[in-house]
Amino acid sequence: MNLSIRVEIFQEDDVYVALSPELNVSSFGDTIAEAKESIKEAIGIFLEGCREMGTLEEVF
Numbered sequence: 001m002n003l004s005i006r007v008e009i010f011q012e013d014d015v016y017v018a019l020s021p022e023l024n025v026s027s028f029g030d031t032i033a034e035a036k037e038s039i040k041e042a043i044g045i046f047l048e049g050c051r052e053m054g055t056l057e058e059v060f
Contacts, residue, residue, distance in 0.1 A: 005043060009035050018042075023059070 004031040018039035019026040029035035050056040
């Protein structure tokens with residue numbers, strides 16, 4: 001499944017925060033690249049949890 005999900009990345013103190021406002025999922029990393037990889041993983045875990053609970057359609 002291909003999804004287009006908006007992610008904002010910003011620096012907060014000494015870490016980069018990645019946030020998906022529509023899903024209310026966030027993660028972080030020491031670099032922008034790490035924050036991007038971390039948010040991909042966090043979104044994947046969130047979506048899998050929604051699928052397992054049967055709420056995936058409600059999210060979208």
